[in-house]
Amino acid sequence: MARSAAFRSFARLMAAAVLADDRHVSANDALGSLDEFTATRTSRLISRRRFLAKTAAIGTTLAFGTMCSRESATAKTTSPTLSVGIVGAGLAGLACADILKTRGINASIYEAGSRAGGRCWSLRGFFPGQVAERGGELIDTLHKTMLGYAKRFGLQLEDVNKEPGEVFYYFSGQRYTETAVVTEFRDFVSVIRTDMHRLSREVTARSHTSDDAALDHTSLLAYLEGQNGAGIAARPMAKAVIIAAYEAEYGLAAREQSCLNFLLFIHSDRRSSFTPFGVFSDERYHLVDGNDRIIEGLTGEIPGQVTSNSRLLRVRRLSDGRIELTFQQEARTVTFTHDTAVLAIPFTTLRLVELDANLALPPAQRQAILTLGYGTNAKMNVGFSRRPWHQLGGNGTSYSNLAHHQTTWEPNPSVGSDTRAILLDYSGGQRGLT
Numbered sequence: 001m002a003r004s005a006a007f008r009s010f011a012r013l014m015a016a017a018v019l020a021d022d023r024h025v026s027a028n029d030a031l032g033s034l035d036e037f038t039a040t041r042t043s044r045l046i047s048r049r050r051f052l053a054k055t056a057a058i059g060t061t062l063a064f065g066t067m068c069s070r071e072s073a074t075a076k077t078t079s080p081t082l083s084v085g086i087v088g089a090g091l092a093g094l095a096c097a098d099i100l101k102t103r104g105i106n107a108s109i110y111e112a113g114s115r116a117g118g119r120c121w122s123l124r125g126f127f128p129g130q131v132a133e134r135g136g137e138l139i140d141t142l143h144k145t146m147l148g149y150a151k152r153f154g155l156q157l158e159d160v161n162k163e164p165g166e167v168f169y170y171f172s173g174q175r176y177t178e179t180a181v182v183t184e185f186r187d188f189v190s191v192i193r194t195d196m197h198r199l200s201r202e203v204t205a206r207s208h209t210s211d212d213a214a215l216d217h218t219s220l221l222a223y224l225e226g227q228n229g230a231g232i233a234a235r236p237m238a239k240a241v242i243i244a245a246y247e248a249e250y251g252l253a254a255r256e257q258s259c260l261n262f263l264l265f266i267h268s269d270r271r272s273s274f275t276p277f278g279v280f281s282d283e284r285y286h287l288v289d290g291n292d293r294i295i296e297g298l299t300g301e302i303p304g305q306v307t308s309n310s311r312l313l314r315v316r317r318l319s320d321g322r323i324e325l326t327f328q329q330e331a332r333t334v335t336f337t338h339d340t341a342v343l344a345i346p347f348t349t350l351r352l353v354e355l356d357a358n359l360a361l362p363p364a365q366r367q368a369i370l371t372l373g374y375g376t377n378a379k380m381n382v383g384f385s386r387r388p389w390h391q392l393g394g395n396g397t398s399y400s401n402l403a404h405h406q407t408t409w410e411p412n413p414s415v416g417s418d419t420r421a422i423l424l425d426y427s428g429g430q431r432g433l434t
Contacts, residue, residue, distance in 0.1 A: 006397050006407040006426065008283040009167040010245035013178060014265070017185030018192075027182035080104030085325050085336060087312050088344035090118025091136075094298040095145065096342050101302060108336065109302070110310040110327060112349075116299050122290025123381070127422050130412045131290040132381040137411060138283040139291075146294070147285070153297035156288045158414035165395030171240045172401065184238035194229040195263055203260065205364065216260045220246060223259035240401045248399075248407040251375020251428035288414055310334075312349075315341065316356030347372045376432040380425040381411065387421045396423055406431060 012034065020030035082105055086093045089111035097107045115121075119135030126132070138160070139146045150157055169176040198211040208216075218227055224242060226233035234242065242262070243254045250257060287293055299306060313333065314326040323341040327334050343350060347369045355361060355369075387410075389396045396410035410416060411424045 006167070006399060006409050007245055007249040008161075009397055010241070010249075010399070011265075013181050013241075014185055016178075016182045017189055020182060020186050021189040027179045027186065031178060031182060082340070083322075083338040084108070085110065085323065085338035085341040086344055087325065087341065088112075088118070089116035089299075089306050089308075090344060091120050091295070092118075093342070093344035094295065094302075096344060097302050097305060098298055106302070106305055107342075108338065109306045110312065110325070110336075111306055111308050112311040112345075114308050116306055116308075117292050117295040120292050120295055122292040124290060127381070127383045127412075128420060130415055130420065130422055131288070132379075132411055132422055132424070133286075133291055134379065136291060137286060139285040139287075141282050141284050149294045149297065150285075150287060153294065155293050155297075157285045158288045158412070159284055160286055160410075160413055161282065161284050163395040163410060163413050165390060166393055168389075168392075168394050168398040168400075169241060170398065170400040170402070171237055171244075176237060181237070181241055184235045184241075188232075188234045188238055191228050191230040191232050191234075192263065195259075198229055199263065203264065212260075215263065216258050218259045219255045220257040220259045220262055221254035223262065224254070228259075241399060244399045244401055244406055247429040247431075248377075248426055249428065251377040251432050252373070253429045256373075256429075286411065288412070312343075312345070312353050314354040314356065315343070315359060316354075317358045346374070348374055375428055377426065377428045378432040380427075382423050382425060384421045384423060386418055387416065389423070396421075404431075 012031075016027065016030040016034050019025075019034055020027050023030070023033075025033070080103070084100060084105055084107040086096055086107050086109045089109050093109055093111075094116065097109055100107045109116075121134040123132040123134055139150075139157075141147075147157075149155075167178065169178070169181055195215060199215065200207070200209045200212055203212045203216075215223075221243070224234045224239045233239070246257060246262065247254060250261065310327040310329050312325065313328055314324075316324050318324055318337065322337050322339055325336050325338065325341060327336070351370050355366070361369075387396070389398075389410075396408060396413070398405075398408045400406065405425070406427045408423050408425050410421060412422055416422065
């Protein structure tokens, strides 16, 4: 699930800046063209999904498999006697167990906490008549698995993109219009183009050039301040907006983020034109009654398979090839053996686990487990007795470089009203720590 509704707004403006530069049109015209393109593309995606759903309803297996991979899995054969252990009862672990169940395998799931769901955890009963998300919140139009779960469990979606009003950009004591932001972004597009042409087609840890590596070792802050191929710094407002967006979204200070994360946000196609990634990540949906209703649906179909309060201590391979998992369960240590195991936990947790040498993990994989960095984000949901942002012409989404504000949006808009609403204050980097 996407994390930030506000980042969608940033992506839209960055895309408009590239489009304006490509077509030599005004910022306002570029915004209009982009919105028209996005609406058309979304409509086509929805129409395709509806077509597939109707085709599935009359028994076309291929289309139904396209809609939800769970059903397609039934066509494949796997021995039901296979013993599978899954560590982690978040969405990844539960989805894995769900697929295995269609193949006749009842996997054993081990969860360190007292509940399933991981960061998919909704907050009910605190805000009258509304639901907020403690963790994962937004679902893209292309997130077919999540949308498939929503349909399967009869859950209502809300389109958070439909809210009327403007996005507020407030930097250095001044509010800026979308057009003004796009215009400043546009001035930096030529710099982006210079460095995009330096990048290889596919930049990976295993395949990269010296230019790729040099850019990867250049921080986002340094890049915006002129340490780039053109030697040109971003204009002050553009720099402030980009930093605010990336620090909130990825949870790290701009000086700690690689500029590659910014450059690859816009990727070059075979015609050397530029395609804004933000167009394809619309962060459009949220479940009206909370995203963890999907967790409830999944766990409801695998009764008795989840063992809670089991913290993984060690993983090793036995002489017969089976996998031994050792857990801490309160004051005791327990061991379970399976034919195979799936580790569906974050690397920050996995790096605390003893991974035996006989697992023969590649050095690069061990290095990733030990060193992969994560950002720090925090959410503060604030309840209101009205929607004051509507009175100001806004939709609740905002960005700023104020000391105590980075970005906000309205997380449960379809059930908000003139007498109740929630505004989410989303922060990252240093502010996310405090």
